[in-house]
Amino acid sequence: MITRTIPIEELVVKIPEAVRYMMQKGIKCIACGEPIWETLESAAQEKGFSDSEIEKFVSELNALAGEQIRNSAEKENLR
Numbered sequence: 001m002i003t004r005t006i007p008i009e010e011l012v013v014k015i016p017e018a019v020r021y022m023m024q025k026g027i028k029c030i031a032c033g034e035p036i037w038e039t040l041e042s043a044a045q046e047k048g049f050s051d052s053e054i055e056k057f058v059s060e061l062n063a064l065a066g067e068q069i070r071n072s073a074e075k076e077n078l079r
Contacts, residue, residue: 002061004041004054011040015065025049025057 002011008028011018022028027044030036038046040061044054 002040002058002065004044004058005039007039008036008043011061012036015061015068017064017068018061021061021064027057 002015006014008022008030012030019028019030022030022043025044027040027047027049028034028036040057041054044057049057
């Protein structure tokens, strides 16, 4: 489960698609070389996002994680 205190580095290992998500939201640009050792919460706060927006990010990232798990399971079933 993703929480607001997850380190960015751990987040992108668990959910590689989170890189694109964060870039679309303007939270982090990992491809640009921004540091990844802070938490999702601190990175979002640094960019001016409110607590309610951060909670929405957490919810959306958890949905993304669930989708990734489902897709992996479907791929396994096709083998």
